[in-house]
Amino acid sequence: MEQSTDPGRWDFGLDEEQEARAARLHQECLVADLMNQHPGGANIFKTYDPRQLKQALGDVEEGLSGVGQAIAAPYRLAATGQSDEIHRWWRQSGVDLGVFGVRMGPPHIIEAMGGYREMVDLLWGLGWLRKCTTAAEIRAAKAEGAVAMYGYCQPVYGLSQDIDDVNRAYDDGLRVLMLTYNRQDYVGAGCTEPTDAGLSRFGCQVVERCNELGIVVDTSHCGMQTTLDACRLSSTPVLANHSCAQGVYGHARGKSDGELDAIAGTGGLVGLVAVPFFLSPDPEASVDVVLDHIDYINERIGWRHIGIGTDWPMQAPEDVIEATLGAIVDEIGFRPEDNISTTQTLRGFQDYRDMPNITRGLVARGYDDEQIAGILGENFMRVFEEVCG
Secondary structure, eight states: OOOOOSTTOOOOOOOHHHHHHHHHHHHHSOOBOTTOOOTTTTGGGGGSOHHHHHHHHOSOOSHHHHHHHHHHHHHHHHHTTSOOHHHHHHHHHTOOEEEEEOOOSOHHHHHHHOOHHHHHHHHHHTSSEEEOOSHHHHHHHHHTTOEEEEEEEOOTTOOOSOTHHHHHHHHTTEEEEEOOOSSOOSSOOBTTOSSOOOOOHHHHHHHHHHHHHTOEEEOTTBOHHHHHHHHHHOSSOEEEEEEOBTTTSOOTTSBOHHHHHHHHHTTOEEEEOOOHHHHOSOTTOBTHHHHHHHHHHHHHHOGGGEEEOOOOSOSSOHHHHHHTGGGSTTTTTOOGGGOOOTTOOBBTBSSGGGTHHHHHHHHHTTOOHHHHHIIIIIHHHHHHHHHHO
16 A cells, blocks of 8 residues: 555545544644654754754764754754744644653763753743643643643663752652663663663662652663562552553563553553654554554553653754764663664654654544543543642
């Protein structure tokens, strides 16, 4: 079947009535991306005047700092009145809720990554992006036509050994904290560690502090035992907010059946990624494989424990993402067998303008309105309101 290349128009074989239903649901539902990498992917950079873009990017630094520069560039062009394209792409996506990064980790790492406060000030200065710390604030933002964002941290280089950093991050707006990245750190074992050691004693303290403050515990990059330990210890629902099902494809970044069961047992949920090489070995994989993982998790633990956490593609030109993220995949704990390809995207999910394809695909797979509303955002809102208020 020849597929449409128009954004949001992947051919699921929907009839006119189904298309109308999908459009209504995508507009009416609160659509949450639990791990957005911003809406533009590589494509948005093709819309800008090259001279303006070069000025907005500046001299791209190495590693994650360079990724941050690329992510910020479209917002900088909007803030200076040169282009409102980033706002239009957010609107076209239909996404009502995303995340902003809260930096945590050893002081020398935070300093090396730089630019954090500038990025946060840039986002809130636009007016149509809104920092939210409660469920009521998120719903109010949607009602008023703003895009809500809550504070999230995935500690790529690990948390520091100072437990009070969790309190400081909470004061900065942190409401969801991922315990580890891929490697072993002070908190526990990541998903690519050869020894699955589980939570450390300090990691147990971190979970307890999150429970005390009202921060949702996330296990997306955590190893299996770390995930199971977190689910056993936490008194509030646990997330894997950007992951997938190893029962469909056995990638380290997915969750085993036992982990899915444990997460559901806490009342938590799994957010499905749009990262092609986490979902399938097929280099031509499409958005259909996201739906395959949703179907599997639904059969295993039920639709009330499913959300969306795309995590891909990153908002950066292809040459920039290759030179920055591509250069540090080993440093941040990915292995050759993890098959990281910084420029591969799913057919039918090339950037945020394809987000309606998720809703359209759920209609095609036979989910009812309540189930679709839950998967798109209400399941997460239940957890967020319970933990954060």
